[in-house]
Amino acid sequence: MSLIDLELTPDVEDETNAIFERVERVIPRVEWAIHAPYVAAINRLKKERNAVILAHNYQVPEIYHTVADIVGDSLALAMKAAETDADVIVLAGVHFMAETAKLVNPEKTVLVPDLRAGCSLAESITAADVRLLRERYPGVPVVTYVNTSAEVKAESDVCVTSGNAVQIVEALGVPRVIFLPDEYLAKYVASQTKSEIIAWKGHCEVHERFTAADIRRYREDEDNLVVIAHPECPPDVLAEADYVGSTQGMADYVDGIAHRRHPRVLLITECSMADNVSAKYPDVEFVRPCNLCPHMKRNTLAKILRSLETMEYEVTVDPAVAVRARAAVERMLAYSR
Numbered sequence: 001m002s003l004i005d006l007e008l009t010p011d012v013e014d015e016t017n018a019i020f021e022r023v024e025r026v027i028p029r030v031e032w033a034i035h036a037p038y039v040a041a042i043n044r045l046k047k048e049r050n051a052v053i054l055a056h057n058y059q060v061p062e063i064y065h066t067v068a069d070i071v072g073d074s075l076a077l078a079m080k081a082a083e084t085d086a087d088v089i090v091l092a093g094v095h096f097m098a099e100t101a102k103l104v105n106p107e108k109t110v111l112v113p114d115l116r117a118g119c120s121l122a123e124s125i126t127a128a129d130v131r132l133l134r135e136r137y138p139g140v141p142v143v144t145y146v147n148t149s150a151e152v153k154a155e156s157d158v159c160v161t162s163g164n165a166v167q168i169v170e171a172l173g174v175p176r177v178i179f180l181p182d183e184y185l186a187k188y189v190a191s192q193t194k195s196e197i198i199a200w201k202g203h204c205e206v207h208e209r210f211t212a213a214d215i216r217r218y219r220e221d222e223d224n225l226v227v228i229a230h231p232e233c234p235p236d237v238l239a240e241a242d243y244v245g246s247t248q249g250m251a252d253y254v255d256g257i258a259h260r261r262h263p264r265v266l267l268i269t270e271c272s273m274a275d276n277v278s279a280k281y282p283d284v285e286f287v288r289p290c291n292l293c294p295h296m297k298r299n300t301l302a303k304i305l306r307s308l309e310t311m312e313y314e315v316t317v318d319p320a321v322a323v324r325a326r327a328a329v330e331r332m333l334a335y336s337r
């Protein structure tokens with residue numbers, strides 16, 4: 001329970017009316033009456049604590065459009081985390097994103113609203129697994145998706161996100177790389193580069209559930225449907241897509257087609273993505289099959305408020321691990337600047 005009075009008072013209404021205008025297409029007014037006191041309290045407390053809220057594109061609209069200071073894909077969140085001069089970072093996303101923010105900001109306080117917000121990819125591999133792979137393939141560089149623990153990053157040569165994986169593997173210019181842990185992202189990268197890819201069998205529990213047959217069914221029903229898919233989807237799903245990219249790449253692609261006549265878009269990704277993007281493009285019709293990420297959905301306005309009140313839950317990384325993990329993240333950021 002919050003210690004702050006959470007009534008919808010006239011003052012709260014005044015403070016939040018302009019914010020509601022940003023979300024009125026995706027949040028009904030009756031629902032806003034519940035969110036508004038939290039939004040006002042969080043925004044006040046952020047100033048007191050000199051805190052920023054970084055929110056991933058899969059956060060619900062009442063977090064994404066009202067209390068977040070920085071929104072984006074994993075790459076944007078890592079880059080912006082490295083630039084902030086706030087004392088406190090609240091990461092509305094999942095645990096590996098908060099660890100990455102901590103790695104690039106060792107002296108700042110990094111908080112997560114719910115410690116249980118994990119990731120099936122991060123849980124699919126350990127540091128010991130990476131050491132075994134290095135023994136098996138001596139001299140082959142280890143490229144690690146940012147969706148991993150700090151311990152796994154520490155065993156890696158360079159990190160990547162879905163937004164820069166192809167670019168970084170190309171830039172390495174080597175005949176073979178070990179690419180961990182997402183099998184489908186590894187296959188997608190292999191299809192876009194000349195390097196041979198040694199993959200792991202990790203999967204995103206959200207994107208692995210889409211099927212090519214689903215997409216074909218939607219295409220039968222809808223003429224001129226534009227299909228945009230995340231590269232964590234299986235290869236046969238990606239083969240059906242018009243565009244494949246990170247969540248930021250997906251949003252940018254929608255921006256590029258929004259001027260077309262009656263654009264209809266199928267986003268093959270997590271559910272909040274279409275909610276968040278659609279708030280900006282009222283003329284684009286979003287066809288909405290989607291899968292929820294239970295980890296991303298652990299974040300709520302009430303938990304963010306509690307996090308700022310109590311300064312919990314702080315994310316820390318063992319300094320001996322952090323120094324090596326940071327090097328892999330910094331190498332990625334250097335490629336992306």
Ligand code: 13P
Nearest residue numbers: 073074075161162246247
């Ligand atoms: P990006 O936002 O970096 O594309 O990642 C998607 C994802 O699943 C993050 O957990």
Ligand code: SF4
Nearest residue numbers: 119120204205206293
């Ligand atoms: Fe992990 Fe997939 Fe959820 Fe992203 S959407 S946090 S990759 S389980």
